[in-house]
Amino acid sequence: MEWPLTSGDYIIGDTNSSVAVVTLASDYTAWELKNYAICGTCFSENFGIEKIIVNVLANQNIHCLIVCGEDSGHLAGQSLIALAENGVSTMAGSRKIAGSNASLPYLNEIPMTAISRFLREVKVVDLVGNKDPVAIQKVIDSCTGPKRIEAQIVSMPEVDEDSWRKYEQLIKQNVMSKIKKG
Template sequence: MEWPVTPGDYVVGDPNSPVAVVTLASDYRSLNLKNYAICGTCFTENFGIEKVIVNVLSNHRISCLLVCGKESDHFAGQSLLALAENGVSAFGGSRKIVGSEGVIPYLNEIPATSISRFLREIEVIDLVETTDPAVIQQAIDSCSGEERGEAPELSMPEIDEHSWKKYEKEVKQNVMSRIKKGQQ
């Protein structure tokens, strides 16, 4: 299996490293980091997180996910941390990240078993809003993970600018709920 398995805005470092780095909305190129397996951005609380999960799980050497950089407008960092802390709720047929502040925090494009495996096997390290390369590099260098079991063969469906529309009903409900909360 060729790794990484799904395209995105990232660079591959040393595939034998136990660390994956998500720089959220910050430009990973300007940080000049090293000693990671994969490093890239994540802007969205749904498809972006799913791509991170797929690429992290498909390399059995990765056991740490370092989440750093400026938060995205979609709260991808907060949503990743909420996922690690609270998991997902399958209420209503969709897998929603419990405690996410994002408008569309649904992880329905990958198998539920992948989410469960990610939660069990990957240590998520919170450095959201940290952009100091020295601090981030120190965190990368301090990760020493054990190789996980065999990497699952995962794939991700094609995502385009219209993919979010399947969540249009949920988006409207979430936005209206937030408006009502703000009026109280």
């Protein structure tokens, strides 16, 4: 099977590298980073994070995810760090990133086994807000360690401009809840 598994805004480096880099809303192309397996952006706190999990798990060499750059308005970076620190809470069939401040931090398109494995096997390094390529490169170069035991192939549906609509009812509930509190 060809890697990476899901589409996105990324570039492939050395597929044998143990490091994945997500630059959030920052333009990684200007940074000239090296020694990573995959480097790209992430703007959303749900589908974007799920794509990261799918692609990282599919390469058994990757055991370190560096989260850097400027966060998006959807708080993808804050949500990734919250996921690494707190995991997910399951309520009414939805998996919400515990501690996320984002509007829709739900990881419902991939299996819970994939999320659990990601949390167990991948070290997430918090450099959210850091846009210094020299500092980021030092962290990339310091991430060493053994390969994970095996790759995990996880599928997820294609994401398009209407994918968010499955959360439309949750959005309405959140807005109404905020109006009642205010």
